[in-house]
Amino acid sequence: MIVDATVGTGGHAEALLSRGATVVGIDQDPESLALAQDRLREFGERFLPVRANFRRLREILESLGLEKVDGILFDLGLSSWHLARPERGFSFQQEGPLDMRMDPENPITAGDLVNGLPERELARILWEYGEERYAERIAREIVRSRPLRTTTELARVVARCYPPGRQRIHPATRTFQALRIAVNDELSALTEALPQAVAALRPGSVLCVIAFHSLEDRIVKRFLRKEAQAGRLRLLTKKPVRPKAEEVVRNPRARSARLRAAQVPEVPLP
Numbered sequence: 629m630i631v632d633a634t635v636g637t638g639g640h641a642e643a644l645l646s647r648g649a650t651v652v653g654i655d656q657d658p659e660s661l662a663l664a665q666d667r668l669r670e671f672g673e674r675f676l677p678v679r680a681n682f683r684r685l686r687e688i689l690e691s692l693g694l695e696k697v698d699g700i701l702f703d704l705g706l707s708s709w710h711l712a713r714p715e716r717g718f719s720f721q722q723e724g725p726l727d728m729r730m731d732p733e734n735p736i737t738a739g740d741l742v743n744g745l746p747e748r749e750l751a752r753i754l755w756e757y758g759e760e761r762y763a764e765r766i767a768r769e770i771v772r773s774r775p776l777r778t779t780t781e782l783a784r785v786v787a788r789c790y791p792p793g794r795q796r797i798h799p800a801t802r803t804f805q806a807l808r809i810a811v812n813d814e815l816s817a818l819t820e821a822l823p824q825a826v827a828a829l830r831p832g833s834v835l836c837v838i839a840f841h842s843l844e845d846r847i848v849k850r851f852l853r854k855e856a857q858a859g860r861l862r863l864l865t866k867k868p869v870r871p872k873a874e875e876v877v878r879n880p881r882a883r884s885a886r887l888r889a890a891q892v893p894e895v896p897l898p
């Protein structure tokens with residue numbers, strides 16, 4: 629039994645199912661989960677979809693009557709499908725509402741933060757979750773431009789805060805990342821889920837995490853190192869595994885992916 633804690637539209641789950649595994653597929657986004665269910669229909673009861681936040685992993689497994697599992701995968705963040713849906717508000721390339729919720733029942737949207745937070749708090753979010761060096765300037769400009777209604781309006785406000793000249797990435801990239809992390813409380817969910825994952829793994833089984841930005845990768849790296857020092861995990865990746873150049877050509881969104889994996893020892897390590 630493998631847990632895909634971020635099943636999305638089911639790509640990884642399909643690969644696991646077609647190799648004979650039984651897969652619990654968790655996602656907090658009901659639309660993604662419905663697409664995964666549709667895609668994985670042929671596997672029948674070997675695919676168990678669960679709509680939930682993975683921060684409740686222990687409870688989810690208990691409710692399925694599972695004490696231990698044979699592997700857990702986290703593929704963090706957004707899916708390409710999210711970015712291709714302007715109405716979800718994740719993309720600054722296409723006009724959409726300032727939403728950014730993965731779970732539509734989450735009461736807080738990006739618009740609530742952008743239009744409601746004090747300037748200092750907004751700047752803190754942009755700095756901490758976006759590592760945005762112009763955080764203060766952007767927060768000031770956002771407050772001055774309120775109310776902001778759409779993703780493209782926000783992207784234009786952010787772009788005004790950057791010095792002229794060519795940027796390596798779009799000026800709004802870090803602001804959108806920061807708001808999305810705040811709206812979905814992504815770093816706390818990850819921090820809460822990792823120890824639950826280790827507790828649920830049977831000896832010999834593997835925990836695998838794919839992170840897409842340095843904040844979540846740092847959480848994963850520190851957690852795995854601490855667990856390895858305590859003898860609860862054996863690191864399988866000393867350095868994160870990065871995609872090869874040809875994969876990035878095929879799938880440019882993979883360019884920042886970093887995979888780390890660790891195994892629960894068969895016998896406790898000294």
Ligand SMILES: C[S@@+](CC[C@H](N)C(=O)[O-])C[C@H]1O[C@@H](n2cnc3c(N)ncnc32)[C@H](O)[C@@H]1O
Nearest residue numbers: 634636637638639640655656681682703706707
């Ligand atoms: C990068 S995508 C996964 C793509 C998937 N591996 C595939 O092959 O299609 C991440 C997915 O995790 C979901 N997600 C992110 N954080 C979550 C959380 N805390 N709990 C549950 N699902 C989460 C998102 O809704 C998104 O669908």
